[in-house]
Amino acid sequence: MTETPLIALKRVTKVYGRGSTALSALKGVDLTIQAGDFVAIMGPSGSGKSTAMNTLGCLDTPTTGEYLFNGVHVETLSRDQRARLRRRFLGFVFQGFNLLARTSAQENVELPLLYRGESAAARHTAAAKALASVGLAGWEHHTPAELSGGQQQRVAIARAIVTEPAVLLADEPTGNLDTQRSREIMELLWGLNVDHGITVLMVTHEADMAAYAKRIVRFVDGVVESDQPNPNPTGLRKSVAVAEAQATQTVGSA
Ligand code: ADP
Secondary structure, three states, rough: OOOOOOEEEEEEEEEOOOOOHOEEEEEEEEEOOOOEEEEEEEEEEEEOOHHHHHHHOOOOOOOOEEEEEEOOOHOOOHHHHHHHHHHHHHEEEEOOOOOOOOOHHHHHHHHHHHOOOHHHHHHHHHHHHHHHHHOOOOOOOOOOHHHHHHHHHHHHHHHHHHHOEEEEEEEEEOOOOHHHHHHHHHHHHHHHHHHOOOEEEEEEEEEOHOOOEEEEEEEEEEEEEEEOOOOHHHHHHHHHOOOOOOOOHHHOOO
């Protein structure tokens, strides 16, 4: 028996507009994602990446075709049902961080829990834990303006994972960051994937960042042009290098 995939898009199309101005953004996308995968979505501008992410993120519905999330037909759900599914299972990270200014890191991270109606004490504990897990213990009371770009993206990631989502959807998460900060964010996403089992779907234009993923899907002109496993993800190479360095130290100090 094969396991139900976490995500399955089947012959998904998306047409914007009608009549002579109608534009086909997705032209029959098939994509299956198992729990625990880390997928980089690449492709030229206009190839349908954002439309696919909006569909996967339950923000928009296909014109035709099926979207199954854990076996549930998302295309048949009402707007409210999709919103509930989103709040329960999905976390979002954007290129521009999208934090509330003049609001502390702690309060930014608490926000999704506030929408869920959780108590102040539960929000507080969960947000502090999420901030610590992205390396920001001690920065809880800083506002975005007092944080670097890399730190702001860490706050955004903490906000995305505070609800313990099954899937993290990241739209060019390193697009506004320099190379070093970008690598740190990718290592963080790798850790969330490998250590916390969060499935990661990430749009990126940068081959170096896509190289962190376990699988690379390329969109061209509204279809999946290629879908390849990445046998040697950068994150894995780094974890192996760290383990080897630790083993050498242990042997050296014995
Ligand atoms: P990508 O993210 O790869 O740049 P998009 O999914 O944003 O691609 O866009 C795919 C196509 O759909 C483009 O031709 C774009 O202009 C069009 N498109 C995207 N969103 C809309 C919209 N809301 N209304 C009309 N056309 C859209």
